[in-house]
Amino acid sequence: MNGPVAVVDCGTNTIRLLITGPDGNGGLSEIERRTKIVRLGQGVDATGEFHPDALARTFAQAEQYADLIKSQDIPAERVRFIATSASRDVSNRDEFLEGIRQRLGVTPDVITGDEEAALSFAGALSGADDPHTPVLVTDIGGGSTELIIGNAAGTADHAVSLDIGSVRVTERFLHDDAPSADDLGRAAAYIDQLLDGEQIEWPAVRTWIGVAGTLTTLAAVDLDLTEYDRSKVHGHQIRIADLNAISARLSALSAEQIRGLGAVDPQRADVISAGALIATRIAARLQVGSLTVSEADILDGAALELIGTER
Structure with a gap:
């Protein structure tokens, strides 16, 4: 085509x-x-x-x-x-x-x-710069989180979709604005339970790539952008310590205060704390030093499939 x-x-x-x-x-x-x-x-x-x-x-x-x-x-x-x-x-x-x-x-x-995970992996790898194998691609959506492990050539070896997403976790656990420590603890325990139920060799991961709105937003916050800039977000590396600090910062703010951060879409402000929490629970299982954020994702993977192009 x-x-x-x-x-x-x-x-x-x-x-x-x-x-x-x-x-x-x-x-x-x-x-x-x-x-x-x-x-x-x-x-x-x-x-x-x-x-x-x-x-x-x-x-x-x-x-x-x-x-x-x-x-x-x-x-x-x-x-x-x-x-x-x-x-x-x-x-x-x-x-x-x-x-x-x-x-x-x-x-x-x-x-x-599984299909969502495979397309996200293909899309993320299409925009990656010399990742090291094994690669973990993570897509934290509103209703689910996709975790895909594969090689730098773009072949996925293991993929899973878990029912933990920023909207789902917010609606189920984080009822206050800002959420209480107890609610955050219950949400973290639920996320941990699902992550621990998967046969993933977390310590083996060499490169962690994050795609889609939750993680690109966290990159924008880490960059302290006054307005979202896709060119600056793509390829940005968030140190794990900074990721944890961002999550703690966001969870202490109300949705209105988060809306005051120019990098956060106002309509995402009430669920970004849950998304950040999911990211930190994944990070806790890894031995990498940073998360590389990619603007190439499932859209790119699906487009490559339509065109019939292989990376």
Whole structure:
């Protein structure tokens, strides 16, 4: 495939768009990339269904993405809509699928956790600079966290998707603004239980790469950016000690105070503390000195798959 493709990734917290094409060297030439927080997974953990307001927000953004895809000088040869954690088990999934089909003209792929992990790994490695094997790629989403271990050539050896995400952990455990020490402790214990249940050789990991909104936001906070800058975030390394300090700092702030940090999307302010907590519990199991944050993620992996390009 020589022309551009468009990929939409809809998770628990965000809906994101990538329009891109092949760069001629086995990679991607980005045309457009957008992110919007719609909180599709609002209340899903408790109710098992999409809230009407969440569907309305998601459909409205899907319409905007459809218009943006159509407005390109060179039309996308293929469009793929990927739905992840929040869409897997809800009772009103068909309403969501039909709403997206009407607006974008494609049937959403509700991918498994394993598929999500594989695409995230491929995308992260496409933007990595000489990582050392074994590589751990981590995607902390709103409803789930993907952990993928593989080699620097881009081959994933082990992948797991856990039901711990920034929205899910916030709704289940962190009820106060800011969260209490007891609530943080209960959340950490739950996260630890799920992490410890996986057969992962944590100490063997040589390179830790983090993708998607939670970890890119933490990189922006570490950089003390007054506004988000993708070019500065990509490839930034957060020292583990600094990651722990950021998590402690955020958990002591109210959502309103976090909104005052220019690097944090205002709509992410109420769940970023939970995301940071998940990151620190993963870090506690590793022997690496830092987390490398990548702006290349599942969108890039899915686009490479559509184009039929291998790294």
